[in-house]
Amino acid sequence: MNRQTTPNDMTTAATPMGTHHGYMPGFGNDFETEALDGALPQGMNSPQKCNYGLYGEQLSGTAFTAPSHQNERTWCYRIRPSVKHSHRYEKITLPYWKTAPHIPQDVTSLGQYRWDPIPHSEQKMTWLTGMRTMTTAGDVNTQIGMASHIYLVTDSMVDSYFYSADSEMLIVPQEGRLRFCTELGVINLAPQEIAIIPRGLVYRVEVLEGPARGFVCENYGQKFELPARGPIGANCMANRRDFKTPVAAFEDRETPSTVTIKWCGQFHETRIGHSPLDVVAWHGNYCPVKYDLTTYCPVGAVLFDHPDPSIFTVLTAPSGVEGTANIDFVLFRERWMVAENTFRPPWYHKNVMSELMGNIYGQYDAKPKGFIPGGMSLHNMMLPHGPDKNAFEGASNAELTAQKLDNTMSFMFETRFPQHLTEFAAKEAPLQDDYIDCWQSLEKKFDGTPGKK
Numbered sequence: 001m002n003r004q005t006t007p008n009d010m011t012t013a014a015t016p017m018g019t020h021h022g023y024m025p026g027f028g029n030d031f032e033t034e035a036l037d038g039a040l041p042q043g044m045n046s047p048q049k050c051n052y053g054l055y056g057e058q059l060s061g062t063a064f065t066a067p068s069h070q071n072e073r074t075w076c077y078r079i080r081p082s083v084k085h086s087h088r089y090e091k092i093t094l095p096y097w098k099t100a101p102h103i104p105q106d107v108t109s110l111g112q113y114r115w116d117p118i119p120h121s122e123q124k125m126t127w128l129t130g131m132r133t134m135t136t137a138g139d140v141n142t143q144i145g146m147a148s149h150i151y152l153v154t155d156s157m158v159d160s161y162f163y164s165a166d167s168e169m170l171i172v173p174q175e176g177r178l179r180f181c182t183e184l185g186v187i188n189l190a191p192q193e194i195a196i197i198p199r200g201l202v203y204r205v206e207v208l209e210g211p212a213r214g215f216v217c218e219n220y221g222q223k224f225e226l227p228a229r230g231p232i233g234a235n236c237m238a239n240r241r242d243f244k245t246p247v248a249a250f251e252d253r254e255t256p257s258t259v260t261i262k263w264c265g266q267f268h269e270t271r272i273g274h275s276p277l278d279v280v281a282w283h284g285n286y287c288p289v290k291y292d293l294t295t296y297c298p299v300g301a302v303l304f305d306h307p308d309p310s311i312f313t314v315l316t317a318p319s320g321v322e323g324t325a326n327i328d329f330v331l332f333r334e335r336w337m338v339a340e341n342t343f344r345p346p347w348y349h350k351n352v353m354s355e356l357m358g359n360i361y362g363q364y365d366a367k368p369k370g371f372i373p374g375g376m377s378l379h380n381m382m383l384p385h386g387p388d389k390n391a392f393e394g395a396s397n398a399e400l401t402a403q404k405l406d407n408t409m410s411f412m413f414e415t416r417f418p419q420h421l422t423e424f425a426a427k428e429a430p431l432q433d434d435y436i437d438c439w440q441s442l443e444k445k446f447d448g449t450p451g452k453k
């Protein structure tokens with residue numbers, strides 16, 4: 001039997017999960033959703049027999065005993081329990097997807113680096129084969145750190161599913177449109193949006209418009225959460241209601257398929273006789289989510305000076321050391337610059353945290369040239385960086401009227417752990433050999449006299 005059901009009973013030949021889907025607003029809510037009336041038990045989690053002959057199964061995203069404000073789990077009511085797959089796990093290789101600790105010999109990670117966008121090739125690539133790790137940090141075995149990747153995807157996964165036991169995945173599309181068909185529902189994702197797929201959640205990625213390219217932050221550590229706003233109060237920055245979690249959608253398909261698992265940096269495959277996306281109803285707070293970056297409300301300096309970039313934090317993943325993130329996801333988007341008597345672009349600096357940046361579209365104020373959409377840069381632990389010569393001269397001499405920074409969206413994955421380049425990042429990706437030259441022509445202006453130069 002191949003029944004295809006979506007929340008509103010719309011079906012389509014294009015994809016078993018249909019094209020019409022809904023989302024529920026909120027971040028970290030306790031959601032409940034059912035694709036068939038009455039599929040969700042009320043008032044309890046484990047009835048002796050579930051309606052429709054469904055199996056109850058819990059997905060725990062935090063320790064059972066995690067403090068209640070951090071405790072995340074979801075109850076799934078599914079056609080078959082996840083454990084019903086037909087084969088042992090068999091190790092496979094995905095040579096371009098690397099996991100920390102991964103410090104290749106003869107690759108140096110010391111230097112300011114910048115890459116042009118990684119071009120699409122003739123090769124057909126899926127979400128799994130098209131993942132290209134650029135940097136890794138920390139250690140997956142102790143559940144700290146992260147990896148940054150570029151994905152290049154041309155083809156949908158067909159009868160093929162994936163989950164990562166290692167990480168939650170923060171996905172930042174730059175080109176093309178993807179559909180994430182997950183156990184808990186369907187997320188359509190386009191540039192200017194991001195999605196988070198939690199650790200352990202099974203999904204398949206389809207290409208809606210290709211080729212698709214984007215950035216991924218693979219978080220081995222504690223989950224991303226919204227940063228505390230402190231004196232900013234209850235509003236602005238990322239607001240909870242702008243996050244969207246899909247409603248339940250399931251497939252009842254009996255087709256030979258594979259499930260690939262990422263586990264401690266290894267990839268394993270098992271065979272399964274049906275679609276594992278068979279959750280008819282669920283409730284809980286451990287779930288995938290998407291967010292429209294254009295709803296991010298930036299707060300900044302309204303009189304003078306340039307605040308630390310943490311002012312633009314969208315999401316933060318704690319490391320256990322207070323105020324010192326495993327990962328901050330920071331967004332530099334359109335905004336007004338109004339600071340008086342101020343050098344307005346980012347200042348020159350060295351940082352104990354390691355900064356990996358990507359350009360989603362437009363021009364970044366510290367680097368008017370060379371850091372282009374789809375491109376990346378890495379300013380690793382304590383390596384000096386800042387505005388290039390053009391940005392410095394422009395901003396030092398600009399008339400300081402209110403100025404709209406338009407057509408700009410870049411982001412930063414900032415981690416407390418040093419980031420190590422992969423061989424791919426160092427040798428295959430289009431690294432700009434002349435990047436550091438952008439600072440070489442900053443000349444000495446000092447001549448011992450106090451006047452402003």
Ligand SMILES: O=C(O)Cc1cc(O)ccc1O
Pocket residue numbers: 307308309345346347355366379385386412
């Ligand atoms: O290096 C960068 O471009 C990112 C950055 C931006 C900013 O406004 C302040 C500090 C900082 O590291």
Ligand SMILES: [Fe+2]
Pocket residue numbers: 346349351355379385
């Ligand atoms: Fe920086």
